[in-house]
Amino acid sequence: MGFIDSSVTAIAMPAMRTGLGASLVQAQWINATYLLALSSLVLAGGALGDRFGTARVFAAGILIFVAGSVACALALDPGQMIAARAVKGIGAALMVPGSMALVSRAYPVADRGRALGLWAAASTMTTALGPVLGGMMITWGGEAGWRMIFGLNLPLGLAALALIRGRTAGDRGAAVLRVDWVGVVLATLGLGLLAWALTQPGAPLGLWLLTALTLAAFLVWQAMAPAPMLRLGMFRSRLFSLTNLVTLFLYFALNGVMFYLPMTAVSAWGVTELQVTAAFLPISVLIGLLSAPAGRWADRIGPGPLMAAGSALVACAYAGLWWTAASGDFWGHVVPLMALGGLGLGLAVAPLTAAAMQVAEDGEQGAASGVNNAVARVAGLIAIAALGQVAERAYGSGTPGFGLPGAGPVHLAATGAAFGSVALIGAIMAGLAALLAMGIGGKAQVIARR
Known part of the structure; x- marks a missing residue:
């Protein structure tokens, strides 16, 4: 629920903007508020779990998240939606580190890196799966379709609470710990x-x-x-700092393109919300298929080469989106290029999270995972906030405006220029991630530099 939220909101944004009368800046804040609460509180959420009990705090996060989801489904204007999204972000900040901690406790140290790498892959896979669910609901649900997206979290949340039930009784935490x-x-x-x-x-x-x-x-x-809440001493490790810079640049690119592509395709390219999911489904499939093999390859040759190769493929894919954006050819250009980007993400995601812990000092793997996750959410927050201005300036002062439904060659050209600018910046950021990942090196270099 926590990771699918941003991507499913992205594909619903055109319908939400129409239903709520939201401007582009308000649309940015609808998503950015969620990421703001999540990224700024996720490390504190881990500390709260240690203090009051991981399973207890995890369950509390589910309740808060579901309550925020219901408020989103009932929102009548952009202000109410933004406030409800903040509540959801708070709930996610309590859920996310709790899930990492529960996974860490369930596996021995030798297998923990691979387990958390799969956790990260699952989070990215569900992020990409969000638009698929959103497209179906919006297409088949009519005007209430985008509200159904948020309502889906009610049964999911109840199911999650049922799964966690029984784990909270003996989970008291440590009263001496401070937040x-x-x-x-x-x-x-x-x-x-x-x-x-x-x-x-x-x-x-x-x-x-x-x-x-x-x-x-x-x-x-x-x-x-x-x-x-943030142990600055971990950043004395050059490799740990490099790994988190790779995360920052790669997730900036991913979140920027995933947020603005559905808005572009639905508003100008004549693609329905259901059809636009064809651009995101390959990401889910390829990450799901490649995460386990990529984890094994990273164990054998080290995470750096896989992270570099995967980030380079993402950069090539997004450069292709920039080059072909003016044509608005969704099926001929966008879908194949997004599949190429999905191949890159499938190679990079699991090794990336495993690397964040592999280069951390003993006893700090859990904190290192939390920092890496927070960096990924901050990257999404910055990307969505910054690239809106880029898109607006590239679109120009014409009507109806970027991301709003329109027709005609002028609107098509302006929207293509706007999304092309977003994709170009995404390509540059993914390219920087590839260059930085080359500095991490293979397994022998990682062990030696530790």
Whole structure:
């Protein structure tokens, strides 16, 4: 539920914008608010699990997430939707680290890296599967279709609670552990200001300065806090820092293209919400098929080569989307190129998460996984916030505007230029991820550099 949410919202966005009367900036915030709450609270969510019990906090996150989903389904305007999405993000921040911790406890140390790598692959696979479910519901559900997307979380949440039942009784946590509430506030405020600045055309210098000061204050506090939510000492490892930079760039590219492609295809290329799922289904299939083999190959040759090759394929795919965006040929160009990107993700995702722990010091694998997951969500937040302005500027001042239904050659050309700009930046970011991954090297280099 936590990972499928962003992608399923992306494909529903054209219908949601029409139903709620939302502008492009409001559409960005509908998704960015969820990622803001998730990325800024996910590390604290892990600490809360340690303090009050992992299974207990996990179950509480499910309840909050389901409540937010119901509020989304009943929202009447963009403001209500944005607030409900924030609630969902809080619930996801409690669920996500709890799921990682439960997986970690279920496997011995020798198998934990591969298990968490499969966890990451499953999260990315469901992220890509979201548009498929969303397309079916919107196409077959009429005007209420996008509301049904959020209503689906009610039975899913109840099923998850049934599965976790019985695990909470003896899960008391450790009362002596502390939660870094100051860090939570500073992280949320800093990332929120950053998203606000990125979504505001011509944001004033004062806003950028306030953002920089808040994020700097967060880092200073993490260096001196008695129980920091982010252990800065882990970044002394060059390989750990490189791995998280690869995550930042690759997930920036992935989230940017996945958010703006459905909006483009539905509004200008004459593709229905159900048809547009053909561009996302190959990602789910290829990640599902390749995750286990990629994990084994990473164990044999090291994660760096697979991460580099996979990121390079994603860069090639997104460069192709940029090159062909003007034609609006969804079936001839977009679907095959997205399949190529899915092949790259299938090679890169599982080794990427495994690498984040492989290069961490002993005893810090759980924290390393949490940091890597937080970096991936922050990448999505930044991508969605920043690329909206890029798309708007490339579209120009014509009507009806980027992401809104329209017809005619002018709208087609403007939309193609807008999405092409998004895809080009995605290609550059994925290319940078490939270059950085080459610095991680193979298995022997990783072990030696540890």
